[in-house]
Amino acid sequence: MAILTAKKVTKRFGGLVAVNALDFTLEKQAIASIIGPNGAGKTTFFNCITGFNQADEGEIIFDGVPIHRLRPDKISHLGISRTYQNIRLFPNMTALENIMVGLHAHLHATWIGAVVRTPATRAEEERAHEEARRLLRFVGLQGKGDVLARNLPYGDQRRLEIARALANKPKLLLLDEPTAGMNPTESEEMVAFIRRLRDELGITILLIEHHMRVVMSISERITVLDYGEKIAEGTPREIQTNPRVIEAYLGRGSAADIPEQAVRPSVSTLPASSAAG
């Protein structure tokens, strides 16, 4: 069953067509990737889903609800969370506070309740703290809750950003280059962690990724964008051998002499991905 359906989504910036009549379907509890060269419109598509940008044409349906005309906060309430290509934490708030902002949609205290500190508000704050600490532990940041987000090391910041996104109890999690700037070991940890999110929490995951090793090992389906258009879609194996994809990445005429190693490392990790799926 599809959790997210995009029909003929188009987004233009002036004369530039960033996303062009994109059709896209995402199955519930799937892990899927969107890949493509720089400027292919991947992040713009994410922005259209989360309401940062409004699609000029087409519609996006999430869990049966059309969301392409909704504000970002409404979309977030429906259960879509995201992370960002260049980490966007709240730098001058502590790790714990960052997660608690993520819980915002699930809290109901009014300002008057906060001032008088009604029993209901106090109980809710207590629960929120508890939940935030639980999420810290879940992403392995226990003991760092009082550190300002800006002072956390890079890897921790990535994980904190995911914890903040999870606080919203999302049904769909959009990860924009979750392994950017990570070494192979860290990337592998991140891949395992993303699988855990799906397996343990049942969250559907859509990611943008440039590390082919990560993409090929984790994705059940891959969509390839180029100049805002979908040029290919399929399993990792299908994508690896698709001549249009190779052309988009390496230029016309490269398909014939595609280097072996561009394919091999991902093939070796493929069985793991199919086992998880």
Next chain:
Amino acid sequence: MSELRQLPLWQSVKIGLLGGAVALYLCLIGMIEVFGRSDIIERVISLGQVLLLLSGLGAGYLAARRVGEPTDALTILSNGVVAGGITGGLLTGLVIIGSMVNLRAVFINASPALYTALTLGAGPNGAWIPLVGGAALGLLAALFYLLPPRVRQPLMNGLLGVLLAGLFAGLLRVILAARPGWSAELGRFLFASEGLTLAGASLFFILAGGLTLLWSQSQATVRERITRLPEAQRKTLRWTMLGLAVILILILPQVSGAFIAQVIVLVGIFALMGLGLNITLGMAGLFDLGFVAFFAISAYTVGLLTSTGEHGIAQWSWWAAAPVGVLLAMIAGAFFGLPVLGIRGDYLAIATLGFGEIVRLLVGSDFLRPWLGGSFGILAIPKPWIGNLELAGPQQIYYLAVFGAMLVAFVAVRLRDSRLGRAWMAIREDEDVAEALGVNLVQTKLLAYMLGGAFAGLGGAIFAALVGSIFPHSMNLLVSVNVVALLIVGGMGSIPGVIVGALALIGLPELFREFAEYRYLLYGVALIVMMLAKPEGLWPSAAIRRELHTEEINEVETNPDSSGAVPAS
């Protein structure tokens, strides 16, 4: 050349030139002369002389400190002499040039009287006196630097105590003289008609110095003893301290007299506005340069509703009118917020600047004159009553201002620690991400404007009660600027910082009213120095303190386990 710049001597020359520039500046703008008339210790030393001494001493001390520990005493002393000498030398130059060329065409304060003062009465023939004097002061300061800290600190504080007592001598004398008997006697003993008596100065020196000495020796043991107390006793101690503070706050205006009470009321009103702006600007990051608008709306509402004069419409009591004023300020917050919701950063500052001016021009306009009194304002606003007690003067309004500020500070703390406070800070940090996390930007921003406006509104209502009349010119841009400045000086986003900022920027200038001409000059200099030396404010909120002094924080937090050891709660 670059090696030359590394030399300690070169540094000392630079410091000396800087000290000299300060001294020259003080002389040429006339501060030395004007302050020469107000004595710190009667017939011994005037404030003007203190300033000159301080420039020499300061240069010497800074130079000595720059040279630092590893070098020998002789180098430190000689550097002090060089810096002090250059500071004095510049003044010598002024005297020489001034006696040959008439400088008064440009600097009206470069008078013979100034030269006489600089040369201790010798005139142009004694031009060498500042040079030698400066060198001597530099030597003295360097010697002072060489003293061990446990001697230096009490001495320094003793002198500081004398200086402060001398500055506020007039004020303290009036307070003491107000009560006949021992209090008036004490006043006559400590204070002369101008400044301190010699006996008073010695007493203050011994008191301040002695207390420092005592505290530095017993501080550790006192701390330790408190931590060793059982929990119950510590609690009692805390409550006793709190009780003492409350009693102090309660009796303060009766002891201090009307003037101090009035200053505190003004501080309280600005603290209220500061707490309001701290929500919109400090927490939510929404710049507002028209903040005075909320103050004005509430003050005018209270004025109209209570006035017994020609513009009064209801003759309500203050207690009924103030909530209406606060409510209207709150609604105005929403109205002001709506059109600027989509504007960010610098643009927002300019847009809101317009609001403040619109309100000021409206209340002063001829068009609304039949209702708001135009530039003549609203007169005859009665004082609030509590039962049969009229809050007639500043000594009574004081309670209104202090408890109003305390109440609002309490509300602000509660808001800061709530879901709403976190949403505000999230908007300040990254508006888009906050929205993507489910924060309703419209609602949250409007609440920031409304609550900020409400706080300022309470300030306006109390202002109306204090002054008893309201004029458009009280609602000028300078008020808004002052509120922003006190927020920056206190520490953006910090609630105690607002109080400290209001005391520093509103309280101190009021106390120094006798130096009226130079008040805002000093205010400006203080702001610049402040921004250079302590950009995060006097009492920064924990987060901002870490932001701007990252080097220090990194030292503290190099061990991640220690920073995370505190349970996250």
